[in-house]
Amino acid sequence: xxxxxxxxxxxxxxxxxxxxxxxxxxxxxxxxxxxxxxxxxxxxxxxxxxxxxxxxxxxxxxxxxxxxxxxxxxxxxxxxxxxxxxxxxxxxxxxxxxxxxxxxxxxxxxxxxxxxxxxxxxxxxxxxxxxxxxxxxxxxxxxxxxxxxxxxxxxxxxxxxxxxxxxxxxxxxxxxxxxxxxxxxxxxxxxxxxxxxxxxxxxxxxxxxxxxxxxxxxxxxxxxxxxxxxxxxxxxxxxxxxxxxxxxxxxxxxxxxxxxxxxxxxxxxxxxxxxxxxxxxxxxxxxxxxxxxxxxxxxxxxxxxxxxxxxxxxxxxxxxxxxxxxxxxxxxxxxxxxxxxxxxxxxxxxxxxxxxxxxxxxxxxxxxxxxxxxxxxxxxxxxxxxxxxxxxxxxxxxxxxxxxxxxxxxxxxxxxxxxxxxxxxxxxxxxxxxxxxxxxxxxxxxxxxxxxxxxxxxxxxxxxxxxxxxxxxxxxxxxxxxxxxxx
Amino acid sequence: xxxxxxxxxxxxxxxxxxxxxxxxxxxxxxxxxxxxxxxxxxxxxxxxxxxxxxxxxxxxxxxxxxxxxxxxxxxxxxxxxxxxxxxxxxxxxxxxxxxxxxxxxxxxxxxxxxxxxxxxxxxxxxxxxxxxxxxxxxxxxxxxxxxxxxxxxxxxxxxxxxxxxxxxxxxxxxxxxxxxxxxxxxxxxxxxxxxxxxxxxxxxxxxxxxxxxxxxxxxxxxx
Numbered sequence: 061x062x063x064x065x066x067x068x069x070x071x072x073x074x075x076x077x078x079x080x081x082x083x084x085x086x087x088x089x090x091x092x093x094x095x096x097x098x099x100x101x102x103x104x105x106x107x108x109x110x111x112x113x114x115x116x117x118x119x120x121x122x123x124x125x126x127x128x129x130x131x132x133x134x135x136x137x138x139x140x141x142x143x144x145x146x147x148x149x150x151x152x153x154x155x156x157x158x159x160x161x162x163x164x165x166x167x168x169x170x171x172x173x174x175x176x177x178x179x180x181x182x183x184x185x186x187x188x189x190x191x192x193x194x195x196x197x198x199x200x201x202x203x204x205x206x207x208x209x210x211x212x213x214x215x216x217x218x219x220x221x222x223x224x225x226x227x228x229x230x231x232x233x234x235x236x237x238x239x240x241x242x243x244x245x246x247x248x249x250x251x252x253x254x255x256x257x258x259x260x261x262x263x264x265x266x267x268x269x270x271x272x273x274x275x276x277x278x279x280x281x282x283x284x285x286x287x288x289x290x291x292x293x294x295x296x297x298x299x300x301x302x303x304x305x306x307x308x309x310x311x312x313x314x315x316x317x318x319x320x321x322x323x324x325x326x327x328x329x330x331x332x333x334x335x336x337x338x339x340x341x342x343x344x345x346x347x348x349x350x351x352x353x354x355x356x357x358x359x360x361x362x363x364x365x366x367x368x369x370x371x372x373x374x375x376x377x378x379x380x381x382x383x384x385x386x387x388x389x390x391x392x393x394x395x396x397x398x399x400x401x402x403x404x405x406x407x408x409x410x411x412x413x414x415x416x417x418x419x420x421x422x423x424x425x426x427x428x429x430x431x432x433x434x435x436x437x438x439x440x441x442x443x444x445x446x447x448x449x450x451x452x453x454x455x456x457x458x459x460x461x462x463x464x465x466x467x468x469x470x471x472x473x474x475x476x477x478x479x480x481x482x483x484x485x486x487x488x489x490x491x492x493x494x495x496x497x498x499x500x501x502x503x504x505x506x507x508x509x510x511x512x513x514x515x516x517x518x519x520x521x522x523x524x525x526x527x528x529x530x531x532x533x534x535x536x537x538x539x540x541x542x543x544x545x546x547x
Numbered sequence: 548x549x550x551x552x553x554x555x556x557x558x559x560x561x562x563x564x565x566x567x568x569x570x571x572x573x574x575x576x577x578x579x580x581x582x583x584x585x586x587x588x589x590x591x592x593x594x595x596x597x598x599x600x601x602x603x604x605x606x607x608x609x610x611x612x613x614x615x616x617x618x619x620x621x622x623x624x625x626x627x628x629x630x631x632x633x634x635x636x637x638x639x640x641x642x643x644x645x646x647x648x649x650x651x652x653x654x655x656x657x658x659x660x661x662x663x664x665x666x667x668x669x670x671x672x673x674x675x676x677x678x679x680x681x682x683x684x685x686x687x688x689x690x691x692x693x694x695x696x697x698x699x700x701x702x703x704x705x706x707x708x709x710x711x712x713x714x715x716x717x718x719x720x721x722x723x724x725x726x727x728x729x730x731x732x733x734x735x736x737x738x739x740x741x742x743x744x745x746x747x748x749x750x751x752x753x754x755x756x757x758x759x760x761x762x763x764x765x766x767x768x769x770x
Binding site for chain 2 (some may be wrong): 316324325411
């Protein structure tokens, strides 16, 4: 029997309980039958004993002496194993005793008593009655009447046979019932498990082409299966989303990679079209290397984005240290300084105090750098880019404000989409892949935060990042522990 | 032949241009965005336009639609990074003549360009024949009566252009428009130099010239 089968487990439980029930039924039946028969026998023996007592008579004019009239004894019921009895009177002593009187029946005087014994290989039930009155009144009685003590024993072999017969009868019926019950249980379990098999068949039909788990209504309404169906549906939904994300990413990545590959390929093919001078080969190789560099850069950005999105999906389960937000900003501003200098842009930082946040400082700097570089790139020369850092009850808020060209209302809803380039001429010439803001958003969301952009075309853009302010204990540990910043 | 390439990846555009110039002997102009492409395509008589789809300004599809709306018949070869059937069908329905998906093969691009040009001029064979003159546009060889003739690059360009329209009068200005790109200083007398060079090399001893001059009209290539 396979142990790992619900059907077999259920049937084993049914079998076990049925067996217990049967055994209990047989035992109870046997005990009850035995008890009933024994009490019937007991009553019979008492009446027999009283009949025996009726055979005791007073001897006339003997001042209360008695005798036992054994001529009136009834014939034994079972000649093989006759009843045994003894009668004794309170003053006259033993009056009569059956033949083959066994020693076991000789008892010390005492109260009424029932007991079992065995005589000549035959089981007997015995009783002793005391204070039995003599029925015969005697003539002219002037004496104190005697009382009788009667010991009476009857064989119980027929009784035991009856009990055995009753027991086997009950056992037989129970066994038959048990087999029927098992059959019903088997059928019921099979029927009860049918929806599970239907569900399994439906689940087997789910694939990347068909994410729908279609559950028949008769399966869906089964209470025990409902949590399973619900969690399966939810799991499929999560899988589908993650799969779609990956597929979209793959499609757009392949699309984006095609152009740099086309450039590189065309450079090499064009060079090989005819014999060239060494200088021409050298130029072609340098161009190829340049193209390759761009391709490599694009790949790196894509990997970063993929990783950030993966973290965002899994809600970022990593061992993270506590970092100070202003310190990560200081680092990002330092890195962006050469670009700002080249564009003659001033970066203003507003914010004071420590803002402890559990994060990888590299991630935060990547987000800040992306925002800063965008702000600087789209700023007119000689303008300022303002960075503000603040907190309220539940969030840390970082704002990057530039006074540049701004983002058109058409582009604004899409700027965080991967590979989205607003006005191509602007972004391509600034060397963007359309990934920076997508990475920033994925990272911020991975930390449970949000990012949004507000823009007035011609006046500038404000990027707002909100990160969840941690519980107080992080703040406390920050005060005690040395800060882990990237600087 | 003169080709316009509308492609914002500067290096890719340059590679295609150089290849077309060196291997096919075409004059090539470059446009880096939609508006510039549309302007050049409207202002010059191109024999082929090679069009990238992802363009700054407005994209290649819009350019294509505007070209076709204005009645331009110039064949258009589209370069696209998308290779799904739907977008290709939409492109062809919008008026594109052919497409290549990136990354493509330069050799294939050249071959398709030649096909598009000769088809637009009404030829299906790469071999152009006028009487006993044979011009193979695939490998750019010229034979007359079985005899191989060696031409300079410019002489070949003139002959090929004339041979695509045998019997038609081709104005000198038309030749200039189709044989030189945008950056070239155009002097009409250089055409006369190439024509006389061609006549000399194609001469098989008879009095009759294959290329005839119609005064104040242009040239005719005819048996």
